[in-house]
Amino acid sequence: MTRYLRVAILGISTLFLLALPAIAEEVSREQIKGLDEQVQEIKSDVLGIAAELNLLEEKLLYPSNTQVALFVALAADEAFRLDAVEIALDGESVASHLYTFKELEALRMGGRQRIYVGNIRTGVHRIQVALRGKSAGGTEIQKTEDFSVRKDVGPKFVEITLAQQAITFKDR
Numbered sequence: 001m002t003r004y005l006r007v008a009i010l011g012i013s014t015l016f017l018l019a020l021p022a023i024a025e026e027v028s029r030e031q032i033k034g035l036d037e038q039v040q041e042i043k044s045d046v047l048g049i050a051a052e053l054n055l056l057e058e059k060l061l062y063p064s065n066t067q068v069a070l071f072v073a074l075a076a077d078e079a080f081r082l083d084a085v086e087i088a089l090d091g092e093s094v095a096s097h098l099y100t101f102k103e104l105e106a107l108r109m110g111g112r113q114r115i116y117v118g119n120i121r122t123g124v125h126r127i128q129v130a131l132r133g134k135s136a137g138g139t140e141i142q143k144t145e146d147f148s149v150r151k152d153v154g155p156k157f158v159e160i161t162l163a164q165q166a167i168t169f170k171d172r
Contacts, residue, residue: 061119063119065153065154065155066119066120066121066122067117067118067119067155067156068089068116068117068118068119068120068125068149068151068155068156068157068158069114069116069117069155069156069157069158070087070094070095070114070115070116070117070127070158070160071112071113071114071115071157071158071159071160072085072097072107072112072113072115072159072160072162073107073110073111073112073113073159073160073161073162074104074107074108074161074162074163075161075162075163075168076110078108078162078163078164079135079136079164080133080134080135080136080141080163080164081104081133081134082099082104082107082131082132082133082162083098083099083132083133083134084096084097084098084099084131084132084133085097085099085115085129085130085131085132085162086129086130086131087115087116087127087128087129087130087160088127088128089116089118089120089125089126089127090120090125090126091126091128094116094118095115095116097113097115112159115160120151120156121151122151122152122153123150123151124148124149124150124151125148125149125150125151126146126147126148126149127146127147127148127149127158127160127169128144128145128146128147129144129145129146129147129160129162129167129169130142130143130144131143131144131162131167133164135164141164143166143167145166145167147169149169149171150171156171156172157172158170158171158172159172
C-alpha cells in the first residue's frame, strides 16, 4: 500500500511540477501586459510634460513684449532659384539658410519660413538681408538690402519678400 501511495504522490507531484510553468507563464504574461500599459501611460505623461516645458521655455526665452520674428517668402511668379539667405540684425548675423528643392517648392506655393525669433529692445533696429541664387538664364544673383524697423512694446513680425529684382519687407 505504501508503494501505491508513493507512486500516487510522485505522480501528483510530477503533474504539479509540469503545470507550474504554465501557471507562472500566465501570471508573467498578465504582469507584463500590466507593465506595458504602465509604460505607455508614463510615456504619454512624459511627452505631455515635454510639450508644456517647450511652451514655457519659449515664453521665458522670448517674452512677447521683446519678441521679434522674421519670416521669408518668395514674390509671386518668381522664376529665379533661391540658393541662400543671410540676415543680420543691428550688424550681428542672426540667421542663414541654404534652401533645398522641397523648401523652394513650398516657398513658391506661397509658404512662409520663420527664419528667426529673438529678443530686441524697443527702438529702431537695422535689418540687413542678403540673398544668393540663379536667374532663369543661369546667371548668378547676389542682392543685399538694408531696412529699418521700429520695435515697440509687444511682439514684432517682419515678412521679408525675396525677388530677383528687389527685396521688400512688411512690418507688422
